[in-house]
Amino acid sequence: MSYKTPLYYKVKEYCEDYLERNLPARMFYHNVQHTKDVVSAAEEIGLGEKLEPAQMEILLIAAWFHDTGYCVKYLGHEDESMRLASEFLVEEGFPPASVGSVLSCINATRYKHEPESNLEACMIDADRLGMGKVNFTESGERLRAEWEEWLGKQHSEKDWLDVQASYLNETHFFTHYADKHYTVLKEKNVAKIKKLREILEEKNGFTQRLGKKTLKRSKKVIKYVLQSAALGMVISFTLNFSFWNIDEHLVVISVLAGVFIGIVLRIYEKQYTQTLEAHSTFAVSLAARTLAMGGLFLMSIVVSTVMYAVLLSKEEYNRLYTKKIEFIFSTPENIFRFIILTLLISFLLNFIRLTSRILGPRVLTNYVLGRYFRPHAEERLFMFIDLNSSTTYAEMLGPHKYHQLLVNFFNDISPAITRTKGEIYQYVGDEVVITWDIKDGIKKNNCIRCYFEMEDILSRLRNRYEAEFGIRPEFKAGIHGGRVITAIVGKLKSDIVFHGDVVNTSERILNQCHPLHKKILVSEFVVRRLKLYPYYEAEFVSTIKLKGKERDMSLYTILEVEPEPKQAAETTGIQSTPQQ
Known part of the structure; x- marks a missing residue:
């Protein structure tokens, strides 16, 4: 039994004619050729999935009708496509169950729709098969022009590359056939978009970076x-x-x-x-x-x-x-x-x-201005840094050399703290407590950037650490934020301290790094305030009950998607300066 039945040819003739006569001008992407491409893709995928002839007929009919709704309206066109298909197929005497399957396939082409059957999966993959084609970026430019014409969405070249990269990263094929034959090509398009973005940044971003550096240096x-x-x-x-x-x-x-x-x-x-x-x-x-x-x-x-x-x-x-x-x-x-x-x-x-x-850079100023002589409520971020395997290092190196290791470690990570506007609150054994005013910590992801810059510094200095101490130091970090009371305390020795549950919680988050096997853990409070894209992404780790907390807390780890451009104060050639 052939799947290209007389009804199929009637549908093909009707849809081609309907689209040619009624499709608005300046439909640069969703035009007649796009519909034909989707029909061809549906046929290829359906045969690859070994669909029955009756299923193939339903799939191809849905492919012909799926964009006819654009002739009526742009947004919500799927509803109009389903209406046109239903009216035509009912009039032609197509079985109600089959009509329902056609409508389900058309409805499945909505953005981010999850298929409920293999037939719907075939339809979705046929509609998005272009992301596994060599002309993905070229057809994307047509869609960009169409969105500007019909939706008023204007994208710069960089923004459009970001839109395409986001689409490719968030979208995947549902059928085994499409995944097997087109995912590799899709990944090549991901790499191509990334390369185009790098070229664009190199081409257009040089002047901006130069301007920012010049402005920063001019201010200095x-x-x-x-x-x-x-x-x-x-x-x-x-x-x-x-x-x-x-x-x-x-x-x-x-x-x-x-x-x-x-x-x-x-x-x-x-x-x-x-x-x-x-x-x-x-x-x-x-x-x-x-x-x-x-x-x-x-x-x-x-x-x-x-x-x-x-x-x-x-x-x-x-x-x-x-x-x-x-x-x-x-x-x-x-x-x-x-x-x-x-x-x-x-x-x-x-x-x-x-x-x-x-x-500390700002502590003396705060002392002189008397900012904290009266308790002062403010929102701050805290990052607890802990050197891994410190007990083992202490036993292996002895007290004097272990002390020198800590001094080198603290000195080497200091430039990253300074560049990201952090302040060192305390050194506690092998731990460092870094704090930011919440605006400074959130701005440009400073608290996260600080962590990855410190990692980068230690990575580049690992050979020197191996030569001097026979180890490669690594560390873990916990970040949390919230309202604290800041004040000067002490009569014999005065100090600026931060009181509040935030500080204790930050340390407890740090203590979860080892059991959860993560190098950095960040509270949901911080993650919700950061703008991580495109350099970082947050990955949910677990919801746990911390000691002393009544409510469960969601913890995330941060992944570096691509290295963020460094500040003007380059980190190359950093030297460790041991102190006596």
């Missing part, structure tokens, strides 16, 4: 210039010895000299101080910084003198600047006074800087 330059200008004002004060008798020429030149000193200090800070301070006590670091800045203060006099000599006439130079220099060095008392004032200013600036680094 402006910041250093302003700081250096302020330093120049201080230099001007030391040269004038009074705020009430300031020479305007000297102020301008001193500010320029201050900018020069600021640049030199920045280079000194970047290249030498971190390594020096890693091997030095607080007192030694403070002394070295004070002398270095004091020397630069003295150098500023030379710079200012040269600038004055270049910018001013000889008469003005002799009249204004030489007089000042002669005054400073006219007597031992004035020289001593100048040196002491210079070193005092340098000492105060560096004491504040080093104290800020010890307490």
Whole structure:
């Protein structure tokens, strides 16, 4: 028995004619050719699935009718297609049960419909077989133009590639035949979309990345210039010895000299101080910084003198600047006074800087402003980091070398914390507690990016760890957030602390990493607030009852889909700086 019955040919003739006469213009994708392609695909899949002739007839009739509804309306066209098919088939005397099967197949072509029979699965796969064809991206461009025409949806080239990638990743074939013969081709289209996206980012994103880096660096330059200008004002004060008798020429030149000193200090800070301070006590670091800045203060006099000599006439130079220099060095008392004032200013600036680094970048500011002298409620994120197998390492390495391992580990992961605007709340044994204001932690997935950047750093340093300690350090992380009370506590020793259930829960989430065999666990509270796509995705792990909690808590792990572009502060060449 042939499945291409007289009724089949009547349906074919009717649908071709109906679509040709009634399909609106500018249907770039859902046109007559698309219907013919779906019919051919349905025939191929049906034969591959070894359907009975009666089932093949139903499938092909449904394929011919499935898009006729576009002649009536765009959204909800499936309902119109079912109506047209029902009217035609009933009039032709097609058995009611078979009519019902045809309508079920048409209805199955709705987006994300799950098939309830193999016949419906064949119809769905026939309608989406294009994702396993070599012309997927080309036909996708026609659909993009059609959506813009009929739905008003405008997609940039990048957005459209994201739409196609999402469709391919979320969609699969239901029949064994289509899965066997077209899934490999579908995966090739996934790779092709990814490649096109990379090319587009390389082509169009270079300027944007360059612009962002330039803007970021410009902000840093402006910041250093302003700081250096302020330093120049201080230099001007030391040269004038009074705020009430300031020479305007000297102020301008001193500010320029201050900018020069600021640049030199920045280079000194970047290249030498971190390594020096890693091997030095607080007192030694403070002394070295004070002398270095004091020397630069003295150098500023030379710079200012040269600038004055270049910018001013000889008469003005002799009249204004030489007089000042002669005054400073006219007597031992004035020289001593100048040196002491210079070193005092340098000492105060560096004491504040080093104290800020010890307490944390923002803690000193909060202390000075008195932000937490009264208990203050705020929302924060907490990430507990724990070095794996620390007990084993301690026994294997001994106390001194184990201590050095922890110091290296803490130092190496610090750049990732800084780049993602995190603050180190506490070091507890082999654990690090990192915290963010909730806006900073959620923005750009900073809390998640911090974890993967730390992993990346340790991965690149694994050979050095193996050579020095004979191990490859790994860690696990637990992240949670919520409202805490922040305040300064302690009389003999004051500290800023966070009180609330959030901190305890974060640690308990960390403790679930080992039994659940996950490297990172994140609470549902955090996952719901993150915008993970396209770099990350959340995978549900389990719903568990944590100790001390009345309600069950859903935990997720985070997977890195593709590496997120790094910040301007590159991580290449990171060195571990062991501290004493």
